[in-house]
Amino acid sequence: MLKIKNLTKRYGAKAAVEDLTLTIQPGEIYGFIGHNGAGKTTTLRACCGLLRFDEGEILVNSHSIKEDSMEAKRQMAYIPDNPDLYEFLSGIRYLNFVSDIYGIGQTEREERIHRYAEQFGLTEALATPISAYSHGMKQKLAVIAALIHEPKLILMDEPFVGLDPKAAHTLKTIMREHCDRGGAIFFSTHVLDVAEKLCDKVAIIKDGHLVVSGRMEEVRGDSSLEDVFLELEGDNA
Numbered sequence: 692m693l694k695i696k697n698l699t700k701r702y703g704a705k706a707a708v709e710d711l712t713l714t715i716q717p718g719e720i721y722g723f724i725g726h727n728g729a730g731k732t733t734t735l736r737a738c739c740g741l742l743r744f745d746e747g748e749i750l751v752n753s754h755s756i757k758e759d760s761m762e763a764k765r766q767m768a769y770i771p772d773n774p775d776l777y778e779f780l781s782g783i784r785y786l787n788f789v790s791d792i793y794g795i796g797q798t799e800r801e802e803r804i805h806r807y808a809e810q811f812g813l814t815e816a817l818a819t820p821i822s823a824y825s826h827g828m829k830q831k832l833a834v835i836a837a838l839i840h841e842p843k844l845i846l847m848d849e850p851f852v853g854l855d856p857k858a859a860h861t862l863k864t865i866m867r868e869h870c871d872r873g874g875a876i877f878f879s880t881h882v883l884d885v886a887e888k889l890c891d892k893v894a895i896i897k898d899g900h901l902v903v904s905g906r907m908e909e910v911r912g913d914s915s916l917e918d919v920f921l922e923l924e925g926d927n928a
Contacts, residue, residue: 768837
């Protein structure tokens with residue numbers, strides 16, 4: 692579903708990400724762990740075509756994000772850590788705008804908007820301008836907008852930040868259901884206990900370099916993910 696091959700992104704002489712290779716298969720929830728500035732957001736932004744990179748290749752469902760970016764983007768959705776929404780629109784107008792972009796028919800969009808808005812408790816707020824939304828409400832709206840065209844791949848950058856416990860539980864359920872239907876999710880998070888319970892696979896990045904990756908039980912071993920992460924963070928510190 693997502694293949695990252697030898698990805699390198701530099702800012703001047705500094706490599707934010709260097710020679711990163713990962714593969715996310717259909718059906719997998721893949722966690723991406725690292726300290727602030729490790730290269731997680733850079734990687735995710737490169738994967739969704741928002742950030743040009745210097746070396747390597749990224750394929751989304753076999754479509755190159757460089758050579759066939761429009762088709763690659765049709766296959767995916769991206770939820771940033773701080774959603775940048777059109778705040779002069781109401782929630783419902785924003786979701787209809789996104790539906791128009793992806794060519795979602797009226798019947799399908801109405802059903803999906805109703806279903807997800809109910810699940811996230813956002814129905815009554817949809818007529819309100821986004822400028823009046825709290826951060827958590829904006830996050831919920833961004834999640835609904837990402838789901839509305841039923842993408843095969845979902846990229847998420849710290850998706851649980853700002854969500855209340857009920858909304859976080861709803862999102863985790865939707866993520867699992869999405870992958871059980873054959874989709875894939877690649878997401879970064881600092882909430883290690885959530886990653887440990889939710890993810891099929893995990894990758895840990897440090898200073899732009901992949902430290903370890905694999906199935907959760909293999910990476911974790913007899914320890915917790917937190918213990919493994921802290922141990923790897925301490926190496927060569």
